[in-house]
Amino acid sequence: MIAQRKDDHVRLAVEQQQQHDGRNQFDEVSFVHHALAGLDRTDVSLTTAFGGISWQVPLYINAMTGGSERTGAINRDLAVAAHETGVPIASGSMSAYFKDPDCADTFSVLRKENPDGFVIANVNATTSVDNALRAVDLIQADALQIHVNTVQETVMPEGDRSFSSWVPQIERIAAGAGVPVIVKEVGFGLSRETVRLLAGLGVRVADLGGRGGTDFARIENGRRELADYAYLTGWGQSTAACLLDAQDAPIPVLASGGVRQPLDVARALALGASGVGVSGTFLRTLLDGGVAALIAQISTWLDQLAALLTVLGARTPAALRHSDLLIHGELRDFCADRGID
Numbered sequence: 117m118i119a120q121r122k123d124d125h126v127r128l129a130v131e132q133q134q135q136h137d138g139r140n141q142f143d144e145v146s147f148v149h150h151a152l153a154g155l156d157r158t159d160v161s162l163t164t165a166f167g168g169i170s171w172q173v174p175l176y177i178n179a180m181t182g183g184s185e186r187t188g189a190i191n192r193d194l195a196v197a198a199h200e201t202g203v204p205i206a207s208g209s210m211s212a213y214f215k216d217p218d219c220a221d222t223f224s225v226l227r228k229e230n231p232d233g234f235v236i237a238n239v240n241a242t243t244s245v246d247n248a249l250r251a252v253d254l255i256q257a258d259a260l261q262i263h264v265n266t267v268q269e270t271v272m273p274e275g276d277r278s279f280s281s282w283v284p285q286i287e288r289i290a291a292g293a294g295v296p297v298i299v300k301e302v303g304f305g306l307s308r309e310t311v312r313l314l315a316g317l318g319v320r321v322a323d324l325g326g327r328g329g330t331d332f333a334r335i336e337n338g339r340r341e342l343a344d345y346a347y348l349t350g351w352g353q354s355t356a357a358c359l360l361d362a363q364d365a366p367i368p369v370l371a372s373g374g375v376r377q378p379l380d381v382a383r384a385l386a387l388g389a390s391g392v393g394v395s396g397t398f399l400r401t402l403l404d405g406g407v408a409a410l411i412a413q414i415s416t417w418l419d420q421l422a423a424l425l426t427v428l429g430a431r432t433p434a435a436l437r438h439s440d441l442l443i444h445g446e447l448r449d450f451c452a453d454r455g456i457d
């Protein structure tokens with residue numbers, strides 16, 4: 117059952133990538149061009165540090181998969197790409213491992229193929245502290261993601277319908293995990309109120325996980341006999357909106373959801389992200405072109421990101437936050453409605 121779901125998610129996510137019109141709210145963020153702001157490329161470093169975590173690059177492969185034979189092979193390729201390019205990588209939800217320890221290899225391959233990389237375990241918000249520790253231990257994780265996905269669970273035929281235990285359980289996991297805990301949405305976005313709540317629970321970092329890329333309401337509708345929650349497609353805040361909403365967040369934020377190109381990475385960093393996660397775009401490249409294509413894509417993105425920082429006069433990703441930005445369209449309306457200057 118779980119293995120089938122994991123295979124369905126991959127298939128439907130890639131179909132969605134192929135059908136997407138390519139636009140999202142990152143298009144409503146642009147940099148004011150300053151013709152003499154440029155630096156020397158050798159002055160630019162991509163390193164980022166946040167919440168006690170340090171990365172060589174501000175880009176990571178975000179949570180996707182594991183739990184079936186096919187998704188184990190995908191995890192192996194993702195891990196090889198992470199190892200070759202030096203980007204951090206997150207596992208897909210490890211619930212399948214708690215239910216069926218025989219699928220452990222489909223997750224532990226993330227560490228096997230990437231022995232020195234930064235690897236993040238992933239669990240849901242009902243996971244016991246013991247199981248969270250097992251997940252971290254299996255892949256020798258450097259951090260733990262807890263995904264929060266009430267909309268996905270609701271549309272998922274076999275999903276959870278009770279969510280009130282999540283807040284106290286996140287607090288327990290954050291206290292007991294032994295590694296930094298990152299709470300992430302799966303594409304509907306974290307509001308500033310939610311980020312503030314998470315900070316109070318001992319969560320170290322929030323991955324805003326906004327709308328604009330993979331849409332799990334659409335994916336789960338595709339797994340129902342009738343797509344009877346079709347109206348939930350497009351639910352939530354875009355990643356750019358979440359970043360603007362979280363300007364004064366008490367904990368560092370990561371950005372993911374709808375990142376299509378290096379310019380989106382630069383936009384997200386300029387809007388305050390400490391790092392930027394990509395799932396659907398990289399999955400599509402891997403399945404279309406194989407691991408060599410994914411390695412080439414990530415290498416190009418890192419190279420072009422450094423080039424963009426050079427043009428924009430930012431020595432580091434954090435320095436991009438001083439960029440002059442223009443906010444257009446509906447994103448501008450969002451800012452007005454939420455009282456954001």
Ligand code: FNR
Binds near residue numbers: 125129300302372
């Ligand atoms: C995901 N995502 C996800 N997230 C999570 O926390 N645990 C998981 O198990 C999964 N599984 C999963 C499978 C597949 C096939 C995809 C494409 C994605 C969600 C992912 O981490 C991310 O939040 C969203 O996909 C939005 O980012 P993109 O795809 O727009 O870059």
